[in-house]
Amino acid sequence: MKVDARELVAALAPGALLAVVLxxxxxxxxxxxxxxxxxxxxxxxxxxLALVVMLWFVVAIGAxxxxxxxxxxxxxxxGRLGEDLQVLLKSGVDRELPATGSAGSRALAAGxxxxxxxxxxxxADIEVRVLEASREVEQxxxxxxxxxxxxxxxxxxxxxxxxxxxxxxxxxxxxxxLGGAPALGGAEPLALGRSIYAALDRQLVAHALESVxxxxxRGVAHPSAxxxxxxxxGQLLRVQLAPxxxxxxxxxxxxxxxxxxxxNITRDFADESERxxxxxxxxDASRASLGNLQAAVELLEMPExxxxxxxxxxxxxxxxxxxxxxxxxxxxxxTTQTLRTRWPLEDMLGADLVEAARRRIEATAGCRTDxxxxxxxxxxxxxxxxxxxxxxxxxxxxxxxxxxxxxxLRLQPAGERAQLDLxxxxxxxSNETVVAWEIDPLRxxxxxxxxxxxxxVERHGGAFWFERERQRHxxxxxxxxxxxxxxxxxxxxxxxxxxxxxxxxxxFDLFEAxxxxxxxxxxxxxxxxxxxxxxETTGLxxxxxxxxxxxxxxxxxxxxxxxxxxxxxxxxxxxxxxAASIPIHGIEPAMVAxxxxxxxxxPAFHAFxxxxxxxxxNAAFDMRFLQLKEERTGxxxxxxxxxxxxxxxxxxxxxxxxxxEAIAERLGVAVLGRHTALGDAMVTAEIFLxxxxxxxxxxxxxxxxxxxxxxxxxxxxVAY
Amino acid sequence: MNKRVLxxxxxxxxxxxxxxxxxxxGWQVSxxxxxxxxxxxxxxxxxxxxxxxxxxxxxxxxxVCAAVRADEALAGVKILMLTAKGRDTDxxxxxxxxxxxxxxxxxxxxxxxxxxxxxxxxxx
Numbered sequence: 001m002k003v004d005a006r007e008l009v010a011a012l013a014p015g016a017l018l019a020v021v022l023x024x025x026x027x028x029x030x031x032x033x034x035x036x037x038x039x040x041x042x043x044x045x046x047x048x049l050a051l052v053v054m055l056w057f058v059v060a061i062g063a064x065x066x067x068x069x070x071x072x073x074x075x076x077x078x079g080r081l082g083e084d085l086q087v088l089l090k091s092g093v094d095r096e097l098p099a100t101g102s103a104g105s106r107a108l109a110a111g112x113x114x115x116x117x118x119x120x121x122x123x124a125d126i127e128v129r130v131l132e133a134s135r136e137v138e139q140x141x142x143x144x145x146x147x148x149x150x151x152x153x154x155x156x157x158x159x160x161x162x163x164x165x166x167x168x169x170x171x172x173x174x175x176x177x178l179g180g181a182p183a184l185g186g187a188e189p190l191a192l193g194r195s196i197y198a199a200l201d202r203q204l205v206a207h208a209l210e211s212v213x214x215x216x217x218r219g220v221a222h223p224s225a226x227x228x229x230x231x232x233x234g235q236l237l238r239v240q241l242a243p244x245x246x247x248x249x250x251x252x253x254x255x256x257x258x259x260x261x262x263x264n265i266t267r268d269f270a271d272e273s274e275r276x277x278x279x280x281x282x283x284d285a286s287r288a289s290l291g292n293l294q295a296a297v298e299l300l301e302m303p304e305x306x307x308x309x310x311x312x313x314x315x316x317x318x319x320x321x322x323x324x325x326x327x328x329x330x331x332x333x334x335t336t337q338t339l340r341t342r343w344p345l346e347d348m349l350g351a352d353l354v355e356a357a358r359r360r361i362e363a364t365a366g367c368r369t370d371x372x373x374x375x376x377x378x379x380x381x382x383x384x385x386x387x388x389x390x391x392x393x394x395x396x397x398x399x400x401x402x403x404x405x406x407x408x409l410r411l412q413p414a415g416e417r418a419q420l421d422l423x424x425x426x427x428x429x430s431n432e433t434v435v436a437w438e439i440d441p442l443r444x445x446x447x448x449x450x451x452x453x454x455x456x457v458e459r460h461g462g463a464f465w466f467e468r469e470r471q472r473h474x475x476x477x478x479x480x481x482x483x484x485x486x487x488x489x490x491x492x493x494x495x496x497x498x499x500x501x502x503x504x505x506x507x508f509d510l511f512e513a514x515x516x517x518x519x520x521x522x523x524x525x526x527x528x529x530x531x532x533x534x535x536e537t538t539g540l541x542x543x544x545x546x547x548x549x550x551x552x553x554x555x556x557x558x559x560x561x562x563x564x565x566x567x568x569x570x571x572x573x574x575x576x577x578x579a580a581s582i583p584i585h586g587i588e589p590a591m592v593a594x595x596x597x598x599x600x601x602x603p604a605f606h607a608f609x610x611x612x613x614x615x616x617x618n619a620a621f622d623m624r625f626l627q628l629k630e631e632r633t634g635x636x637x638x639x640x641x642x643x644x645x646x647x648x649x650x651x652x653x654x655x656x657x658x659x660x661e662a663i664a665e666r667l668g669v670a671v672l673g674r675h676t677a678l679g680d681a682m683v684t685a686e687i688f689l690x691x692x693x694x695x696x697x698x699x700x701x702x703x704x705x706x707x708x709x710x711x712x713x714x715x716x717x718v719a720y
Numbered sequence: 721m722n723k724r725v726l727x728x729x730x731x732x733x734x735x736x737x738x739x740x741x742x743x744x745x746g747w748q749v750s751x752x753x754x755x756x757x758x759x760x761x762x763x764x765x766x767x768x769x770x771x772x773x774x775x776x777x778x779x780x781x782x783x784v785c786a787a788v789r790a791d792e793a794l795a796g797v798k799i800l801m802l803t804a805k806g807r808d809t810d811x812x813x814x815x816x817x818x819x820x821x822x823x824x825x826x827x828x829x830x831x832x833x834x835x836x837x838x839x840x841x842x843x844x
Binding site: 283284285286287288290291292293294295296298299302309312313316319320 | 731733734736737738740741744775804805806824825826827828829830
């Protein structure tokens, strides 16, 4: 235990003081005595000296103990309280301080304790509020995400730099459709953190933003701008741009980003142009005909006409009248056709339509329905109201007129269309009945519609018939319906692939755009975007003729691994695959047959990795393969490269192994699907993310610092 | 001397009416059935007035009109465009390339005759 100097002084001071007083008294008395008297006194006192010393000792101890006690009581307690207070302030720990010492010190401790309690309460309160607030924010985000997911319009949200912060499934499908052939490596045209300008013309967006900004300055309530653009695939897009305003009072630019709403108007536009063209043609032709008619008729009225001339003019009149009748007939038939096809049909998930129809049938027809057989991936393009009306009408007549008790709905794909069946077990219907039902007005319960079944079918450009299913002793009505054009690709299935959590369609953290002017090397590791990649190769010697078999990559944006934003492509190595290497990478020669060669894959990968820092485990190896192709493909990977092997040596210099598995185990990263390029890239990415805080603990915050630290490690001197 | 009128139109059904009408008005009439023929006839015969249709094969009325106006020697030829193209942009186009007048089909024969007479007599 450490002895406080002041405590020691308090204990020893009385004894010392007494000793000094005694010595002074003796010296003073001795100075006034004659030598003879002094000798007498010494002779007198000497035998009793022990008595004096004992007295001094007793008094010294008694006073020392008393003063020591007094020091502890009055002096030390406030000092200790002071120290404890410093600890409380600095550590943030909330604990009660012991009340010791004098009444004053105790009062002080009580006061401090009251303050400590108050602080704890305030903190708890703040925590609750923060929790509440973040729960609300989370809820709002989820609501927004759900809303976006349901929208049938494509929506993409970007920050001012054009980086994508959010998009919905519809936009994802639409952009895929625009791109034409799927990109090599399966890279998505839309991915969080990527630039929208890869898909849309930067000039057009900039122009729209500028006009929105001007409208904002003028104080327009809903400033938004529209433009139409063609994509590389020749599609026509109508884009509406609305600003995302920056929070008020921050002094920055008034806009923090923008929302793009996209419509593919290629078909609408073509339809409209065709309509205009026809109308124009019709007008011009009719004018000409009328001109001819009028001239001929007016001239016929002239008295001096001879018979042959009259006959010729009458011929003109007959001719033109016939031509006009024919033209009008053509126009009329075209109009009805376009009217039918122009009926507003909506995209709807087939399963939703079936469920709604089933509920309606049970409610109106008064019969039971079996669980429907539905292909849940089907998206239809339908007028759901009239279609459900038609199904309920058919069900009603079956129940009423034929005593059917149990019905079932069935939805299956049929080539470019879907077939929706209404089945029942039991006897069929005659053709005459079916035809009669088709042309009767739809009647459901007390409601009668102006439409007939045939109208509904025509509205969908579809077909309708009655069929028997002999083996089940069943009969059914079948509707052939159009599929939704862009959702024809099953949406649900691919979203669950490689994703254990919910799809990452949005990340608002990206709104905080990094200052673009900062040098890359000075930017913080947590702020950068990375492409983490791995290659599988035929062997270990790139200069000796070994080739890349597969490239896999994923991205880290805004400090998160974007599992869906990935690249995976097998490569035809244009050479044999050594049998000894097959157990390592599992790529058989048959798997690379027909795959693109590195000359085609490398440009796609280069595009995928654009504007990011490259990360790989033992990057020198992979980079060597890429660099050897630079001359042939003309593509240079000039971005900075971080190597998780070297970084591991930086954060754990004492560890013997810096193999990927060993690091993964050390950092608690689950290793799944190793030794596919993408699997390894994912593991590497997770390891890298875990390393960033470890590097920060060593004072390595920026890319430049990380590169320098990696350089310094021993392994950096190993060269392939 | 009789003024000469060229009727240029590819539709026989209007050609016979116009030819008859112009003759009845006392003009000396020739006809052309496409743009080429019309331009050749204008260069060769130097008519006083051309009734020019827009939609003709080989060379449309605008082109014929522009070619005539580009030729100094044909400055005296008056051009009345007579067409089924009735949008204001078509009218502006016609007058822009140098037509003296523009009439849209259908038209009244009486008005057309009066218009032609007016144009021929004012030009002397």
